[in-house]
Structures are given as C-alpha cells and as structure tokens.
Amino acid sequence: MNAGRGHLIDLTPLRISPAFARMWIGSTLAGIGGQLTIVTVMLHVFALTASTFAVSMIAVAGLLPMVLAGLYGGMLADAFDRRRVALIAATVTFASTALLAALTWTGAETIWWLYALSMINSAANSVGMATRTAIVPRLIPREQLAAASALNGVAFGLTVMAGPALAGLLVALTGYGWTYSIDVVLMLSMFLGLWALPSVRPEGEIVRPGLASLVDGWRFLRRASNIRMQYVVDIIAMTFGQPLVLFPALGTLLLGGGAVTTGILTAAVAVGTFASSLFSGRVVQYRWHGRGIERAVEAYGASILLFGVVLLVGAFSSPADEDTPHVGLIIAACVALALSGASDNVSSIYRNTMMQAAVPDTMRGRLQGLFIVVVAGGPRIGALYAGTLATLTTLWFPPLLGGILVIALVALIAGRNRRFRSYDAENPEP
Known part of the structure; x- marks a missing residue:
C-alpha cells in the first residue's frame, strides 16, 4: 500500500x-x-x-x-x-x-x-x-x-x-x-x-534587514487575513489550553507519583504528536486547511477540557502522594494529553503548510520569524494564565475553564471568517 x-x-x-x-x-x-x-x-x-x-x-x-x-x-x-x-x-x-x-x-x-x-x-x-x-x-x-x-x-x-x-x-x-x-x-x-x-x-524583491524590512513584513501580514487568523487561533489555544506548568504540582498534590508522574504527563503530549504524524496519511490529503485548523484546535480544547475533568475527579478522590499514586487517573490524564498533542500536531501540519504555500518566497523568512514569536510566546502566556488561576482557585480549574474557552472562542472567531474556513490548499491565498 x-x-x-x-x-x-x-x-x-x-x-x-x-x-x-x-x-x-x-x-x-x-x-x-x-x-x-x-x-x-x-x-x-x-x-x-x-x-x-x-x-x-x-x-x-x-x-x-x-x-x-x-x-x-x-x-x-x-x-x-x-x-x-x-x-x-x-x-x-x-x-x-x-x-x-x-x-x-x-x-x-x-x-x-x-x-x-x-x-x-x-x-x-x-x-x-x-x-x-x-x-x-x-x-x-x-x-x-x-x-x-x-x-x-x-x-x-x-x-x-x-x-x-x-x-x-x-x-x-x-x-x-x-x-x-x-x-x-x-x-x-x-x-x-x-x-x-x-x-x-x-526570490523577488530583496529588502535589507532593518526597520524597513520589519515594517514591510507587518504590512504584508495586515493584508494576509488567513495567515493572521491562524496566529490568532494558535494564541488562543496556547493561552487557555497549556497546562504544562501544573504538572509538578499534580504529581505532588493531586495525582500522586511525584516527579515520575510529571515526566509521564509531559511525555504523553509528545506521544500524541508522534502518533498523529505516524498516521497522517489521510490528514495531509485534506485540502481545506482553514477548516482543518479550526476543527483541530477545537479538538485540542476538548482534550484539555477532558484533562480538567480527570483532575476534577481526582480532587474528590482519596488523597494521593508519591508512594500511592492514582494510577487510573494518571492513565486517563495521559490519554487526554496524548489527544491534545495529536490535535495540536494536526493543526500544526495545516498551519505550517499554509505558511509555506501561501506566503511568497520573498516574505517567508520574516513570516516564519514572526510565527516563532507566536509559538514561543503563546505557551509562556499560557503558563501565566494556568499558574495564576491555579494559585487563586485550584489545580483542576484552569484546564477545565481553558478547554471551554478554546472551543468557544475558536468557534466564534472562525465562524465570522468565511475566507479562512474556505481556504483551499490547492489554491493557496495568504
């Protein structure tokens, strides 16, 4: 085959x-x-x-x-x-x-x-x-x-x-x-x-590095509504759906298992990313990349919501510590996190392809540089959201609320942007 x-x-x-x-x-x-x-x-x-x-x-x-x-x-x-x-x-x-x-x-x-x-x-x-x-x-x-x-x-x-x-x-x-x-x-x-x-x-017109080059890139981005939209969607997902900062506390206070649980939870995300790429044959053939990004990010929000539900169950279960972990809840949390890694990777496949296909060669470097800023900055904002909210409330609340916010905000914003939803990989337009 x-x-x-x-x-x-x-x-x-x-x-x-x-x-x-x-x-x-x-x-x-x-x-x-x-x-x-x-x-x-x-x-x-x-x-x-x-x-x-x-x-x-x-x-x-x-x-x-x-x-x-x-x-x-x-x-x-x-x-x-x-x-x-x-x-x-x-x-x-x-x-x-x-x-x-x-x-x-x-x-x-x-x-x-x-x-x-x-x-x-x-x-x-x-x-x-x-x-x-x-x-x-x-x-x-x-x-x-x-x-x-x-x-x-x-x-x-x-x-x-x-x-x-x-x-x-x-x-x-x-x-x-x-x-x-x-x-x-x-x-x-x-x-x-x-x-x-x-x-x-x-290829195309060369602009020397400096303020003029940066301004030129920003002007292009203002016209490129599809590229701009994928940045916004990614920032939403990473701001409200990034629970990584909670993992050490979860291993100590809620799920048990200590540092071992922290490592397992972290690895679960990567397992989902790897598995979704390994079985991506059908994914890469889907041509409606805007719609694909929207659905993948909504699936990401749903998996983070599921992760929050698992933690909520853990909060009402018997106390756990490093020597007596909640094995069943840890497995369920890993499944949710693996699903989050898989859906985020599907979104990444479509976002990267849109960046490379729709952006003209003369702009690709600057837009990729800005994309890195989004990818690097989003999780750090997410860490601030999750860490602050967990400090003010409890450990299960940030992913539970965050998953709901990701689903709702992405559905609302994407629903108002028909051009993004109809993006066709066979006729790429920024």
Missing part, C-alpha cells in the same frame, strides 16, 4: 528530495541533542543552586533573545542566501554548546555561564529554525508540503520523547560534561544536512 494513499505517514518528500531528507535527518538528530542540553542545563542549574526559581529563570532569560532573534533571523533569511544564514546559526549553536562542555570539563562553569550560553543557544536556534523552514518550499513541490510538515511532527515527537529521557539517564550515569559533549557530536549532523544544500537565495 502506498503510504501517501493510506493512513500511514507519507514518506514521499524524503524519497523525491535528497536535500530535504538530509536536512530532516540532520535537524532531527541535532534536535535530540538540543533537548539533551536544555534538560541538562536545568539539572545543572538546580545542582549549583538548589533553587527551582533559578531553573525557571532559564526559560525567562531565553524568551527575549528568542523573540528578537526570530524577528531578525527572518529578515536575514529574506535578504541573504538562506543556506549560509542557517549554517552561521548552526555554527553559533555548536560553538556555544562546545564552550559549555569545555567549561564543565574544566570545572569553570558558573550559573551565569549557564544562563548566558542558554540565551545564545535560544537565539541561534530561533534564527536557524526560521531559516530552515523557509528553505523547505524550495526543496519540494507545493503538493508535498503537508507531508513534509507531518514528517517534522515525527521529528519533534522523537526529540521531545527521547531527548529529556536520555538527558536524565546520561547525567545520572556519566555526568554533565559527557552529556554536553554528546550534544556537540550530534550537532555535526546539522552541518552535514545544511552543507550539501544548494544556494537558496530569496
């Missing part, structure tokens, strides 16, 4: 484009290494400070560099050879990780070095991600972009599942220095994928 015509993932982009295949493999291996370093830095900071607050500040410190680099990196990708921009970004990431390993091996690492190098990695990864995504439509035909997005979902699921688990295991068995060094080795695969690419210069 042809994978592209069945339920299994369509591997056609890997077969027809060796350049895309090399970049995909390189990005996947480097992504696993990147997750190794992200988790290892968190463990390293906690070992040096014994402070959860200090660990949380890693994400806060990296947010502004990620946002600024995403915007500026998008402008660079629209002004220069994208292959060269991606190689420079990969070089910066490689160098900062190598320095992190060297400092650790020599015992010279400090909390400030860990913060600074994490910020550099965050910025460089934003530039590299925006640039590599803008390259993809130049490597494969438009009708294969959805399949390529599904393949990227497989890569993301693998990195999120394998990276954190390997980090904990490697730190426990070998220490921080070896774990950082393994990431340095895995980063080499990114260079192999990028080095073999042909030159990828932007």
Whole structure:
C-alpha cells in the first residue's frame, strides 16, 4: 500500500528530495541533542543552586533573545542566501554548546555561564529554525508540503520523547560534561544536512534587514487575513489550553507519583504528536486547511477540557502522594494529553503548510520569524494564565475553564471568517 494513499505517514518528500531528507535527518538528530542540553542545563542549574526559581529563570532569560532573534533571523533569511544564514546559526549553536562542555570539563562553569550560553543557544536556534523552514518550499513541490510538515511532527515527537529521557539517564550515569559533549557530536549532523544544500537565495524583491524590512513584513501580514487568523487561533489555544506548568504540582498534590508522574504527563503530549504524524496519511490529503485548523484546535480544547475533568475527579478522590499514586487517573490524564498533542500536531501540519504555500518566497523568512514569536510566546502566556488561576482557585480549574474557552472562542472567531474556513490548499491565498 502506498503510504501517501493510506493512513500511514507519507514518506514521499524524503524519497523525491535528497536535500530535504538530509536536512530532516540532520535537524532531527541535532534536535535530540538540543533537548539533551536544555534538560541538562536545568539539572545543572538546580545542582549549583538548589533553587527551582533559578531553573525557571532559564526559560525567562531565553524568551527575549528568542523573540528578537526570530524577528531578525527572518529578515536575514529574506535578504541573504538562506543556506549560509542557517549554517552561521548552526555554527553559533555548536560553538556555544562546545564552550559549555569545555567549561564543565574544566570545572569553570558558573550559573551565569549557564544562563548566558542558554540565551545564545535560544537565539541561534530561533534564527536557524526560521531559516530552515523557509528553505523547505524550495526543496519540494507545493503538493508535498503537508507531508513534509507531518514528517517534522515525527521529528519533534522523537526529540521531545527521547531527548529529556536520555538527558536524565546520561547525567545520572556519566555526568554533565559527557552529556554536553554528546550534544556537540550530534550537532555535526546539522552541518552535514545544511552543507550539501544548494544556494537558496530569496526570490523577488530583496529588502535589507532593518526597520524597513520589519515594517514591510507587518504590512504584508495586515493584508494576509488567513495567515493572521491562524496566529490568532494558535494564541488562543496556547493561552487557555497549556497546562504544562501544573504538572509538578499534580504529581505532588493531586495525582500522586511525584516527579515520575510529571515526566509521564509531559511525555504523553509528545506521544500524541508522534502518533498523529505516524498516521497522517489521510490528514495531509485534506485540502481545506482553514477548516482543518479550526476543527483541530477545537479538538485540542476538548482534550484539555477532558484533562480538567480527570483532575476534577481526582480532587474528590482519596488523597494521593508519591508512594500511592492514582494510577487510573494518571492513565486517563495521559490519554487526554496524548489527544491534545495529536490535535495540536494536526493543526500544526495545516498551519505550517499554509505558511509555506501561501506566503511568497520573498516574505517567508520574516513570516516564519514572526510565527516563532507566536509559538514561543503563546505557551509562556499560557503558563501565566494556568499558574495564576491555579494559585487563586485550584489545580483542576484552569484546564477545565481553558478547554471551554478554546472551543468557544475558536468557534466564534472562525465562524465570522468565511475566507479562512474556505481556504483551499490547492489554491493557496495568504
């Protein structure tokens, strides 16, 4: 059976484009290494400070560099050879990780070095991600972009599942220095994928990086109602339907199982992402991507609502602790979270495809940079919503209310935008 015509993932982009295949493999291996370093830095900071607050500040410190680099990196990708921009970004990431390993091996690492190098990695990864995504439509035909997005979902699921688990295991068995060094080795695969690419210069009118380029991108976005709509829908989903910040407290106070439950809940989302990509053969053939985004995000809201219901049941069950977890409720919570990961990934497939197909090449870098800002900023706003509301009320209330809000707001906004609902992947319009 042809994978592209069945339920299994369509591997056609890997077969027809060796350049895309090399970049995909390189990005996947480097992504696993990147997750190794992200988790290892968190463990390293906690070992040096014994402070959860200090660990949380890693994400806060990296947010502004990620946002600024995403915007500026998008402008660079629209002004220069994208292959060269991606190689420079990969070089910066490689160098900062190598320095992190060297400092650790020599015992010279400090909390400030860990913060600074994490910020550099965050910025460089934003530039590299925006640039590599803008390259993809130049490597494969438009009708294969959805399949390529599904393949990227497989890569993301693998990195999120394998990276954190390997980090904990490697730190426990070998220490921080070896774990950082393994990431340095895995980063080499990114260079192999990028080095073999042909030159990828932007097509159309070139605008040099700067305020004029940024304003040009914003003007395009004002006219691009379909692209703008998908940003709004994603922000709604991530603001009201992002319960990740609650996981540590759930493992301690409500579901039981402690840190093990926290890890299981986190992995459940990635399992859903991976599984939905693996069985995306029919998904990528659906041509009405606006409608697909709407339904996928509403399904995401429903799964978060289900997660809230599971927690509500847990709140009225017998007390749980690290040694006596509610196994049945944990399984039910994982099912809900896996469904959320799956539906979010389906939405991501359609959103990425719309970005790559409907946006002209001369604008792709800037719009991808802005897309990264949305993707990075939304979950952090969601963490603020869930954390604040849980502090003021109880742990089950933020996902319960958030799921309802996601379903209602997306149905309301999408229902008023017929152009978005009728978006046709065979005739893409921004």
